[in-house]
Amino acid sequence: MNKIKVKLCMGTTCFVMGASELQELVDILPEKFGDKVEVQCATCLDLCSSSSEGQAPYAMVDYTVISKATVESVINEVERKLKNGQE
Amino acid sequence: MDKNNQATHLKKEILIKTIKAFLSNDFGENTRLIPFEMRPKGSEVPYRCCIYKEREILRNRIIASLGFTMEGADDRVLLSSYAQKALEREKPDEHTLTVLELACKGCVPNRIFVTDLCQGCVARPCLENCKFGAISIVNGKSQIDSSKCKNCTKCIQVCPYYAIVKLVVPCESVCPVDAISKDEQGHARIDFDKCISCGKCVSVCPFGAIHEKSQIIDILLKIRQGKKVVAMIAPSIAGQLPCNIYQLKTALLKCGFSDVVEVAQGADITAKNEAKEFNERMQEGAPFMTTSCCAGYNNLVDKHLSEIAPYRSETKTPMYYTAEICKQKDPEAVTVFVSPCVAKKSEALKNPNVDYVMNYEEMGALFVAYKIELSELEPTPFEVESSREGRNFGITGGVAKSVEAADNGKSEVKAHLVNGINKESIRALKGFAKKGECEFGNLIEVMCCEGGCVGGNDCLNTVRTATKSINDFTKDSKPIAE
16 A cells, blocks of 8 residues: 655745644654654645635645644544545 | 634734735735735635624734734724824834734633533532532522632532533633733723733633734834844744744845844843852842743733842843844844744833834744745854853743853752743742742742743744754754853
């Protein structure tokens, strides 16, 4: 099975709007899902340029974009993907 | 309340939009349009009863971002006029905080309440344990007579079904000095004679009803007028953004600041002076000395804790020394302290050498508005490199450690850390002053916020990661005692 790739945007906009909290996922995700996921902090995913900064911070779980991302919403998306992958 | 919540998110979004409006070619009109841009016709109404109230509250928030007081504000004045008035203002407003009455929920007063989970049991431990006879059984279930209840919470502890809860008013409960209470309509009101500007109410209000009055427009205007505006960055700033302080300097220069200096430079002076003072006081037989660099604590001593004033160090704050250096170098310079908290705004208002304060949220909003990608910037060196100890001032224990390091073994330093001002720690400090002794140490470091300045109400990063970033950064800095 391919690893699920999680990208956390640490660009200026996302960081100011709350991505600082998302950094916790760098430790949480491997603890929770082992080697099924790969987490990476990206400089800027360039998602904020097309819409309002009100939707930041952004994260990506494979090709799914999560706006107003929180630790919980990212974990939920990873869980959903893992479950779908098993079916 | 967790920093990551929608009320803080909303406040930051508004700051970004206000700054963008200032940078645009029509400040007044673009400010007026912000509520409509954020809640366009037919859009979802996420928080309030209707779109009109949503927009009106956003309008109130923008007025605070423009630096005005909402208490007694005139509803008829257009946002565009407020924007214009902000440009004409000579000095920032006197008080640092403002309550948006319209955004305030008017929470039910603090009280103990029996929920529907009450099973009407036979044991009735709530009834048996209430010392004040406030509980009676009505229709087979417990009920509390609020005129008799003393909020002792005994019934909550003994109920086997967890059916009794304590309803709290977050702002009132968190305020360490009882400066916030309800007016006749039940809305929050700040008593500025008592308020120590600690910013705790700003952080906890779930409705985001308490705002800091921003000075960001005043600062940007000075830059636009071609003045030399110097940013003095507080030590806690390292780790607040995804870049180091050298890249941060580049970013601030890009925004038009003429120079950027580390307040850690002033912290080094504070540490040395305070170490000298500590040594003298100990030789004179003083039982203990408290630090004096936290603005929230200084306000607390000045307004509520005069008994501890003789024990407080006379040494000035890092901001004081840094601003002095900047003004000596160029008396025409406009000095801006870049701050983790609102308390420093109150300190700056009393110090003629500090012209303005920009908090970390406002600084972050500024970078977003300018579309500055911090991590891609080249570093800019500082004229004066500060010490490891000075750069650690913003972490709990950092001030005490630097005084100890600057003392360099001359005195016997035993530090006691007061990590956060609350009712309990105020009682403890009162006790030390009354007894004239502190059994836990002779150097009492007082930090108003838990974790130190990195826990300030305007910080962008979490205390844990910010502390780690500062430690990683400072480990290679030079020691103070060399």
